[in-house]
Amino acid sequence: MSIDPSSIPNFGGQPEPQPPAGPVVPDQDLVKQLLDQMELKHLVDEEGDLVAPWEQFRTYFMFRGEGDQEVFSVRTFYDRPHKIDEKPQLLESIDDWNRRTLWPKVYSHTHDDGTVRLIGEAQMLIGTGVSLEHFVSSTVSWVRAAIEFDRWLVEQLGLAEDVDDAEKPEENGE
Template sequence: MGEDGEYRYEGNPTVSIDPSSIPNFGQEPPKGSAGPSGGVVQPDQDLVKQLLEQMELKYVVDDEGDLAAPWEDFRTYFMFRGESEQQVFAVRTFYDRAYSIDDKGKLLEIADGWNRQTLWPKVYTHTHDDGSVRLIGEAQMLIGLGVGLEHFVSSTVSWVRASIEFDRWVIEQLGLEKDAESPDGEIGEGDDE
């Protein structure tokens, strides 16, 4: 953090992330902040760490070197893949709730509905070898030639926010809040009290 209180991306000391550019997750926006400095940057993991710190999100680096922000029922990974002009920045969220293979049709309907209504994350199912099915959300950005800092920051924050919203939306769609009280635990079969 610089003496003026702004976080600085160490790869380029003139680049900073301004808190007013970060969506507020329902809180009042900061007042009196100037916009972030513009320009093209080559994002890397340090810039994402700085952004997560400014968003006050905890993060870890996994065994493969990927950055992850854990929540109670999901984990969001921030990954850089590819080389040179083809490098991609991906934000991928793995939702922890496991479903049975019998529930896959309903999950696909839910994923299709979300994908039709929203820009990101795009959501799909993954069937594990044990037959359990989980949901995964993903958004990507080509960054090989660099990207505008403001675009990178606003996209990344929007993707994180949408990942959180998708978890809430799935709970609502499946009636999982009611299922916590239901003895049978069937998808969408909650108590009607």
């Protein structure tokens, strides 16, 4: 199975009409093709998960479960550390984001050293198959939303110096 480049959503123009595709069960190779077509650097980590690294975050593309319960998860780990005393403001901000948007749903994680980091996640049940067009458009939208969340948070917290770095994939690794 391969991705037709014209099936990647172009949010600036009118998409070409596509014939309906039958259900597919996506896999890591399909996601690699999609990331290549999006010109995003990616690698496979030591646990076998596909990851696209940026300067301030990493987005993982993971498959979990078996059979008709298999789930595709796009999870973004935002690497910018926040202090524990900033957590109430962070929670207020991510609650606002979660109310206003469909994805990624963002939550906080407090590490043992007292730093707080944010994680965004979107999931799709894929075990029984999904439309290829739906899978591609959802994955592209989730990646764009992960980038947008970082920009939005930088604006909310006044971290303007980080805005330009968030858009650039890291130069190392593929």
